[in-house]
Amino acid sequence: MAAVEPRGRPSPADTRPARGPGDEEGLIYMQCCGQEDVEVRESQSQVSAYLPAATPLTCTGSSNSFRSPESVEMDEIMAAMVLTTLSCSPMVHSPPQKDLLPASSLSGDMECGGGELSDSGSSGYWSWDHGSVSPAPSLSVTEMDGSLGQAPDEGLHMEMDSGGSEARRYKGSGKGAYRCLWPGCGKVLNSRVGMKRHIQLHHLGVGSEHSQQEEDFYYTEVSSEEEPAPPSPAPTMSSSPWASCGSSSGASTPGPQASASAYSSPLSQSAPSSVWQIHTEHLYQACAPIQVTVSSGSPSSCCWTPSSEAQHKPQVLASRSRSVSVGEQWLQRNSAPTRSHTISASPSRNHCTFRKGRGEAKKCRKVYGVERRDQWCTACRWKKACQRFPD
DNA sequence: GGTGCCGGGGA
DNA sequence: TCCCCGGCACC
Structure with a gap:
């Protein structure tokens, strides 16, 4: 994490230089997790195929191909943190974000990422609110999932190598279960496009252009046999x-299931x-x-x-x-x-x-x-x- | 002139 | 921090 240079929000042209020294992240993740998932090991070649041109986040995303879903989730979150650390102003504060993260998943590495999942550094309020909104109401996601065909901006990914690698990453499994890794969300959709859209809409923000690249790193593919998605923390009040x-301890801890009663602050x-x-x-x-x-x-x-x-x-x-x-x-x-x-x-x-x-x-x-x-x-x-x- | 209340200040 | 009041705006 420390190797990541503070920088502005990565633009499509900006993400690539972040590699290089920043690749330590991906390496670290691979080392710290000794578990290897047999099923995904075959994708190592795929990963290595696109690694050289991948963004740092792609590296972290690739790391999930080697590990159990649990560690994948951790790394995804950390990757998201890294990404957002790059794109965030230091004005926005991390404590709430730290609490947003699953308490059981991250311990030591949390702080190194600054705990920032905020959308942009332009507005502290926005960022704060954004983090709070993260467990977004999921009522519209499912219907969105079904209605979505191809993401209209899918092409944006293709212009980068990470986009192509992403396609490869998910090509192998036709199961189509994707879990949102946004802290406290855990939304599971069976459509990658739907998940991307979910992340865009509910976590990254609709209008943010960077979400086009980042959304990939806030969800992970899960097999249909996997455990059901963790209960969605109460998202409603967060708006x-x-x-x-x-x-900070109480505000962002995952709340009860979303329900009408959860609308009370x-x-x-x-x-x-x-x-x-x-x-x-x-x-x-x-x-x-x-x-x-x-x-x-x-x-x-x-x-x-x-x-x-x-x-x-x-x-x-x-x-x-x-x-x-x-x-x-x-x-x-x-x-x-x-x-x-x-x-x-x-x-x-x-x-x-x-x-x-x-x-x-x-x-x-x-x-x-x-x-x-x-x-x-x-x-x-x-x-x-x-x-x-x-x- | 009565009323509501902001802003300042004293204890 | 609690309490009071000058002064101003509104009616």
Whole structure:
């Protein structure tokens, strides 16, 4: 890994020079894994045939021809990490990615790859989100699999030697089971094209041109007799910004099976709405904004992607406790189901300095009057934005 | 003028 | 960190 030079995103013309010294990766992989798969040994000649012209990733991909599916998966992941390390800015941080990887598969080598599977260095948010999205919802994949014929951009692979080698790599087996190696995905499709498309769409991103080359390395061929695909970790919530909100250990560990219930964010799972209600009243006390999303009906037009640190705030705040006034308890009972949405519209001091228009909602001052100021919510008492009766 | 609340500051 | 308040925008 260390031999890989930091570089920009590999373009089709860029991948080839990455070989040479970078070939150590492939060699290392071959050495570290002593297992040899008898079935694939015959493909050694094929591998060596295209190795000289292959990209580093092709090398890693070729390594899977020598090994058991388990190690193949590991190497594929590591190869993906290497690739993305090449193509990623150091601005994007690895911890979440490290957790995204299967905990049992990688131990020591994980960090050397920087743990980066992000799509591009252009945007840290995108990269972060991308990693979170990685266990993408797979509902559309299967149908996509069936509907896909030939990938329209298949020719792109052919212009490189890796593309041709890839064709050889998968030519031998007609079983057509391909497993997505994207950390936490494990999607199995019986169509290589479908798998490629799955990776493109769900992991690499549709519009990213580099995905045309990289997609090959995020899936592996599995025999139909092999173990079924590992359960797809809950992908649904990951599209939510909250997916990254938990600590690095909790945010990216594979969740339960995708289901409708999985749509709740980690926060909503961990914190009951009443707790939310409580600490919502103290959101103004948090120096960092929690999140600003454009909720329907809200005049707020500011979209701000919170930093991961800021996203920790709610849970931190949730741990705080104070006595709940009667009015607050009433509010909890009456508006708890909907408050979880209004929470995210809490004003952001840093980025959204506009002053909200005066809503029609009654505030504590009007509800209780000045003479009952002690029944105001804390925010109103402190002349902050009312949290009890948000607009 | 009343109200809501941002921003700043004191304890 | 909690709490208060000046000041401003909105109605």
